[in-house]
Amino acid sequence: MSIAGLHKPDAGEIKLGETTFTSTENNVYLPPEKRDIGMVFQSYAIWPHMTLEKNVSYPLDIRKVNQSEIDDRVLATIRLVGLEDMMGKDATQLSGGQQQRAALARAIVFHPKLLLFDEPLSNLDLKLREKMRVELKRIQNEVGITSVYVTHDQAEALVMSDDIIVMSKGKIEQTGGPHAIYARPRTRYVSNFIGIANLIEGRIARTAGEGRGEIEITRNGERALLPCLLADGLSEGDAAVLSVRPENIHAMREKPDGHSLEGEVIQTVFLGNYLDCRVRWQDFEWKIQAHPREHLREGERVYLHLDADHTLAVLP
């Protein structure tokens, strides 16, 4: 909202290239319409009484671009978002997904310097949302406009972003590419917010150099020492949180060599491409993602093996 100019910040500065949008110190405040920004919102804000073309051409009309150029750009943009079959239709005749495409077309038709997205896909149903993520990313790549995207949906962030900025309580928790954020979260908050993680409080028992070490966890009096990767800033004796993703735990029927935790399968949920399982070890329920062909059954005793390259100690 501050980037868009819809909120005035209390302090600080925002610049786009050489242009200062807002600076409390220098008393600069550029109104939204002078910032040359395209915006796409959750509510599509498409005008129902206008045709698709009229909706898309609006930003060019108010910029007084000449008519033949408007026609060319509107057609090219409508093609880009895949709505050429809907030309001539009123906006009300478009489905939710199509309206969102129309909103995107309107946001990019005037070649803005920056695109802002505010949860644009949250109103769509899941299959359509998954399709639109990939589609939006493709279009963004094609037009090459720098984009700032706001979402509470971590899957959306992983799929679409070059960089993710994880925020909590008004502060940045971690910045990085999707794989870095998912595979190497630094804090408990990030680990829990992005994807699913098994989190157990513990203590760093040993550091072994090269970012490796061992974390000690104790549940119900049972102590376990697990080899792990350490988040920056953790040293021997520090309180830390063990973080392991469900897909990095293997449930085995035979006791494997090396460390393992013995437990009981208490729930299996079949999701087609994987089996979502809960395994009770002491008073902790591990979340595990198993291949359906492993045919784990409720009530079975299993040994959990944690992949050391994907077992993390993170900051509490």
Place this chain on the structure above:
Amino acid sequence: MSLVEIDQLVKSFGAEVAVAGIDLNVDKGEFVTLLGPSGCGKTTTLRCIAGLERPDSGEIRISGEPITSPEKGIHLTPEDRNLGMVFQSYAVWPHMTVFDNVAFGLKIRRTSRSETREKTNKALELVGLGQLGDRYATKLSGGQRQRVALARAIVYNPRVVLFDEPLSNLDAKLREQMRIELVRLQREVGITSVYVTHDQAEALVMSDRIVVMNKGVIQQIGDPETIYARPANAFVANFIGVANLLEGKFLGRSGAIAEAEISCGDPPLRLKAIGAEGAQAGQSVILSLRPEDVALHLEAPASPGPNLLEGEIIDTIYQGNFLDCQVRVGPHEIGVQMDHFELLDPGQKVFLTFEPDHGLFLSE
């Protein structure tokens, strides 16, 4: 005898046939899901059971008694059918307390005050709202409202509870949690449930049996594992989960393993998989291959088995717990789901293999 029996149900709206003569039985205590895309007839079927639509023909019976039958001139009103209903819009009254919302169904049935109190409290306990009876419905979260709606549907011991996409308004994390809770509750209370959804994950997680519908016709009925592993046709394969569908010609079989020629450029590929029972040589078949059943190799594998495909990476989508890859193989785009991260560049050459018993030939 099944608790709910549907025979040859037909319902049209003008020229449009919504339900084209379906047969379905639901046993006592069973959780049956009607699954399909919008316009497949699932909601119309549910509304016919509820008594909110009059079918054109066919019959629906509960415990052997017809509740609707145009031929016999029978059409019970919704209230006379003794069914519970839970909708997507919670339909919870904001000006009433949680207790009054749930007790309402008993009051209009003129249940005594002490019985109403007892039954309402029991239903609230069951859905985990025992402590919140005095609270106003507006003070509840989405998940709690959905529980109120469920308590209201089960409080008068209906014979069947009908669910119409009850979880679609909840956000992803809450939806997943509510799925599991709903099933637990359903098992605990032993309510016979007919559930409508377009969300295949919901259907897989919750159902004893899934009824896959398309264009008013039942495509397949089966338990979740069977529907996923042995889809009856290409529609089911693609609607439940993701499937790569490759057209080919049936060549022959040896025991359970069949072989077909798949056009994949020149020369065509010969691939082995299960299915295509009863197919004749030369007949058209479709190979259905799940992305998680395809292995991707960066180097030519030393012992690839009978099914080896060469291709190049088109694109990858990182999902965190999975890496989805699109691979071009001749004229086809094949989706592969990997359970670990690998840096793959568009255009990079890769090799795909799959076990014969992980692929399925469908005869269309």
